[in-house]
Amino acid sequence: MLYNGSDVVHSSNGAPSDMAGHASLCVAVQGPVLLPDDFAYGKECRTFNLSRPLTPAVVVGATSTDDVVAAIRYAGRHGMPVAVRNQGHQVVFPTAEDALLITTNRLQEISVDPGRRVVRVGAGVTWAQVLLRTERVGLAPIAGSAPHVGVVGYTLGGGLSPLLGRTLGYAADHVRWIEVVTADGAVREVTADSDPDLFWALLGGKGNFGVVTRMEFDVFPMSRFYGGGLWFRGEEMRPVLEAWRTLIPTLDEETTTSFSVQRLPDAAVLPQSLRGAFVLHVRLGHLGDIAKGARIAEPLRAAATPVRDTLAERPFGEIGEIHNDPVRGMPLVETSFGLRDFSVATLDRLMELTGPGSGCPMKNVEVRALGGALDREPVRPNSVPSRGTPYMTFAVGSGTPTQLRAMREFIGTYTRGMAPWRARHHILNFLAPDEALSEAEVRAFYGAERYARLAALKHVYDPHNVFRFNHNIRPAA
Ligand SMILES: Cc1cc2nc3c(=O)[nH]c(=O)nc-3n(C[C@H](O)[C@H](O)[C@H](O)COP(=O)(O)OP(=O)(O)OC[C@H]3O[C@@H](n4cnc5c(N)ncnc54)[C@H](O)[C@@H]3O)c2cc1C
Structure with missing residues (x-):
């Protein structure tokens, strides 16, 4: 870590040429300034997807808006690009090697x-x-x-x-x-x-x-909701998803739902019934009357017997119980895109690609139903491009390098297999690090006018x- 030092040393292209080169940055900011050989650098650059590390030239751990200003001005003077990281859940390839990385996690107001x-x-x-x-x-x-x-x-x-x-x-x-x-x-x-x-x-x-x-x-x-998850044996995926598919058009806007085809690891953090299991996880969040929420879940519960059922009335702070997402970073491969519909034909194809006997290597292939207020332009306009997209899918897997290779191949198969139902637009937060990197792809993502x-x-x-x-x-x- 550099706290002080000599004047900035410039290389021929204007960038600082060595460690001493960043000394003026240390004077200008209150937070830590870290270089690749600093012990704390690795932690500061950590990402959720461990196979996509960030390796910037220098990191500024910003402690205030003034630190961010100083870091950006410094980068500007030296012709350096700037990367940003908070929790590191969506880092985009490449690894930001020449960049000044600003980490924001100390901005805790x-x-x-x-x-x-x-x-x-x-x-x-x-x-x-x-x-x-x-x-x-x-x-x-x-x-x-x-x-x-x-x-x-x-x-x-x-x-x-x-x-x-x-x-x-x-x-x-x-x-x-x-x-x-x-x-x-x-x-x-x-x-x-x-x-x-x-x-x-x-x-x-x-x-x-x-x-x-x-x-x-x-x-x-709002202080309470009805929600959680229903897990079914993977072998019973078809009737449950048929019930889910039929349920969607009947739902009013106070209910949001998704499902995930999961091949779970044999991990001690999981409940016994889910360890090493192939399951279908149906998620439900309902804001209205609790009895109505339970009635909405009836056709799902009737389609097969859940191996685990966590649907209940909950305080709002338990929103994380709807999906039970993993919290620890891991090496990941992933893809996602919007879907135009979720018809019988879409379900048939999803069954072929991810169902029993498909050999699908992914840990999680999910489909979220969108619609409702997500389709309406807000009072204060913004550039979110996904309005009018009724569903989205997200596939993610983690494992050894050999497993990750198989998952990458699967992503190609999945993308081609679902292509007939692919929507024009999608949600930025779910784009994988190596998706939509070219200008043409980003233009297509937003649409030409936007x-x-x-x-x-x-x-x-x-x-x-x-x-x-x-x-x-x-x-x-
Ligand atoms: C397990 C999991 C579940 C998720 N579930 C959902 C979900 O339900 N809905 C949803 O919408 N998304 C979801 N996401 C995606 C998530 O919202 C994005 O990955 C989001 O960027 C994560 O925030 P972060 O602090 O980790 O961002 P980081 O990875 O730290 O940053 C990602 C990018 O966001 C931008 N950014 C971050 N902070 C700033 C800033 N202060 N100023 C300017 N740009 C900035 C930068 O471009 C940066 O590269 C999920 C992600 C994971 C890993």
């Missing part, structure tokens, strides 16, 4: 204003931290399936909740105020009224437009594409 029903967070806060605070005052945020995920990264990528999504839309739809440091080192306070273009671009454009240091968003008066507006704004706010370690929007010429 949380304030809850029950009167205005708003929460303000620093960029390092996770949903678990917010849930602890909002639960006490009977309020609920549009949190995702995994409470250990960072609030800001999740929200900038849309933010799809397994409980509130179909009722209230994306988390991005309820943001009121953003503090962001743009590529020129300016601190901007952005609202839909003060700067509608940048506000629109940030919410959906994720890390492309600057480093968000603080964010304020609406929370909602991409053109984003690229024009990128030209205004980040003309040199300093923030490029993301699903990158290139500045318009």
